[in-house]
Amino acid sequence: MSIQAALSRRALLQAAALLPALAGCAPSAARISQSVFTLGVASGDPAPDGVVLWTRLCVDPLGPTGYGLPPGPLLVHWEVAHDQEFRRLAAHGMASAAPERAYAVHVEVQGLEPLREYFYRFRLGSEYSPVGRTKTLPEAAADVGWLRFAFVSCSDYQAGFFNAYRHLAEEELDFILHLGDYIYEYGPEGNGPRRHNGPEVVTLDDYRRRYALYRADPDLQAAHAAAAWIAVPDDHEVENNYAAQWAEERLSSEAPVTPADFLRRRAAAYQAYYENMPLRRSSLPRGSQMQLYRRFGFGRLARFSMLDTRQYRSDQPCGDGFQPPAHCPARAAENGTLTGPEQERWLLEGLANSPARWNVTGQQVMLAQFLWPLPGGAALNLDGWDGYAAGRSRLLGFLQERRPSNPVILTGDIHSAWVHDVLADFDRPESAVLATELVTTSLSAEFPEAALDAVALSLSHNPHTRYFHGAERGYARCEVTRESWRTDFRVVNTVLSHASQVRTHASFVIEDGQPGARLA
Known part of the structure; x- marks a missing residue:
């Protein structure tokens, strides 16, 4: 199986697993007319084969609730690419942003190459987040200089x-x-x-x-x-x-x-x-x-x-x-x-x-x-x-x-x-x-x-x-x-x-x- 096919199959499996928890997400996302990526993006806890991707959906950061979002979970798409233009995808999938976690998204990406620079972003509906840069760690036995x-x-x-x-x-x-x-x-x-x-x-x-x-x-x-x-x-x-x-x-x-x-x-x-x-x-x-x-x-x-x-x-x-x-x-x-x-x-x-x-x-x-x-x-x-x-x-x-x-x-x-x-x-x-x-x-x-x-x-x-x-x-x-x-x-x-x-x-x-x- 090709890498691209494997990634597509993985994305479909992830989506299927999320569907029960994400019922009704798309209509809620469609009703949001303001930016939801007001708190930016982040990556962290890198490993040789992956990294954690983060964002937190929030329309009004300083409002009385800090969210400004409809109740219920929202479906967020994520992408990791070798280039800033996202022409060469390395991984992609979907994640749930739920109100009980303040609409935070944590994605533990796996299957990346060691000691490589990557770029990532999120999407809710038609809106894209800012692009982040991250880097994996080298393998444990690598003689890095x-x-x-x-x-x-x-x-x-x-x-x-x-x-x-x-x-x-x-x-x-x-x-x-x-x-x-x-x-x-x-x-x-x-x-x-x-x-x-x-x-x-x-x-x-x-x-x-x-x-x-x-x-x-x-x-x-x-x-x-x-x-x-x-x-x-x-x-x-x-x-x-x-x-x-x-x-x-x-x-x-x-x-x-x-x-x-x-x-x-x-x-x-x-x-x-x-x-x-x-x-x-x-x-x-x-x-x-x-x-x-x-x-x-x-x-x-x-x-x-x-x-x-x-x-x-x-x-x-x-x-x-x-x-x-x-x-x-x-x-x-x-x-x-x-x-x-x-x-x-x-x-x-x-x-x-x-x-x-x-x-x-x-x-x-x-x-x-x-x-x-x-x-x-x-x-x-x-x-x-x-x-x-x-x-x-x-x-x-x-x-x-x-x-x-x-x-x-x-x-x-x-x-x-x-x-x-x-x-x-x-x-x-x-x-x-x-x-x-x-x-x-x-x-x-x-x-x-x-x-x-x-x-x-x-x-x-x-x-x-x-x-x-x-x-x-x-x-x-x-x-x-x-x-x-x-x-x-x-x-x-x-x-x-x-x-x-x-x-x-x-x-x-x-x-x-x-x-x-x-x-x-």
């Missing part, structure tokens, strides 16, 4: 425009990593050029409207359409500094929130996150639980282990916040964990058995110890790995004993760019360098201006920190070969207007077999 990707985090709509996303879309990347804080849950606040659409989000409808606000941004849409995304959330997709079933407010007289109350909110937030991201069915939430840690291989060149440091963590010690080390002995508790035991085993086993030249951990909060200069003296951030010293010690001990090839940690969260030597013992600056941590600045969220000089002056007390820059927003772009890893910290000159330029503020290089980064 070059990789180009970027990582980003902390896109706060209220803090500024998403100019960095627009520049990111022009980088011609193999894929993009998003390390969390894709949305912010807060109500309207701050002095930025834009405002959130409503109070702090709590319910499923609240979260759906907030995602619609962000997804309607043209610069964010351009970044999604430019490359496949691999995304993991942090805290603001649910609530600032949440930990497992514990809300930030905990149990206070002002805002009592029980664990049961908070898990209901977390379930709503996780469902909205799934609905709005190009994730596989394996990440479909089950109530307040969601499978988010997962692994991606780029041939034998690089392996990426993406972590979830919120869902399974123990509560922050000593009431969260910043504390001098001597004031919080609980941070060293053996049962304190950011990852949970199961995910920790998964991470260490993956590192131990990896055949890759570069072993990358994508995660949310800063791994390296850092003594922050506060008025009361040097303090640690207990929401990061500094609050979970025993878990970090287990990871560092593993790296020192097992020596996986070229470990690199990628981090977001902190609204500033950093480069750290990851030491065997941060209290002994002369101890061995085991890995490199690269931290991207925020895409738009602010770093406190008043803290910039103080942090810069404190670098002498943190000799493992090679670089800090918190004054500008942007992303980190990486070029990886067998011999070296280069990271360019890309920044925009403003997020307060739509117009901006992008430049490289600093570049660092890691050499194969030599942990630690040097200024390029």
Whole structure:
């Protein structure tokens, strides 16, 4: 059977399977006279033989319901092609967009060729979506020599425009990593050029409207359409500094929130996150639980282990916040964990058995110890790995004993760019360098201006920190070969207007077999 015939037969079988659920779809689609692809398109979770395609139908993103669509499921056609004109189709089919999933479409395309560029689009009735570009991963055993990707985090709509996303879309990347804080849950606040659409989000409808606000941004849409995304959330997709079933407010007289109350909110937030991201069915939430840690291989060149440091963590010690080390002995508790035991085993086993030249951990909060200069003296951030010293010690001990090839940690969260030597013992600056941590600045969220000089002056007390820059927003772009890893910290000159330029503020290089980064 020819490939084209096989594809046509597959499409017919898919259509037949969908017909019972899609009765009445075509008349509903015919009655829609406005654009339904207002939230753009996306691809994600790439594999050697396929990728997830995403769109979410929505006529009025900022309306009271965020949909503007008739009730009932709608039939959506999708196409993947070798060319932007869609003359050479590689795959096509149909999918259902149902109101119980906010009319989101997730298509897990299979049968594609490894390490190939493809183009995709959707159609409802006679209307076509924008065209997206994506790329499959190489086969697991492929001896690939070059990789180009970027990582980003902390896109706060209220803090500024998403100019960095627009520049990111022009980088011609193999894929993009998003390390969390894709949305912010807060109500309207701050002095930025834009405002959130409503109070702090709590319910499923609240979260759906907030995602619609962000997804309607043209610069964010351009970044999604430019490359496949691999995304993991942090805290603001649910609530600032949440930990497992514990809300930030905990149990206070002002805002009592029980664990049961908070898990209901977390379930709503996780469902909205799934609905709005190009994730596989394996990440479909089950109530307040969601499978988010997962692994991606780029041939034998690089392996990426993406972590979830919120869902399974123990509560922050000593009431969260910043504390001098001597004031919080609980941070060293053996049962304190950011990852949970199961995910920790998964991470260490993956590192131990990896055949890759570069072993990358994508995660949310800063791994390296850092003594922050506060008025009361040097303090640690207990929401990061500094609050979970025993878990970090287990990871560092593993790296020192097992020596996986070229470990690199990628981090977001902190609204500033950093480069750290990851030491065997941060209290002994002369101890061995085991890995490199690269931290991207925020895409738009602010770093406190008043803290910039103080942090810069404190670098002498943190000799493992090679670089800090918190004054500008942007992303980190990486070029990886067998011999070296280069990271360019890309920044925009403003997020307060739509117009901006992008430049490289600093570049660092890691050499194969030599942990630690040097200024390029």
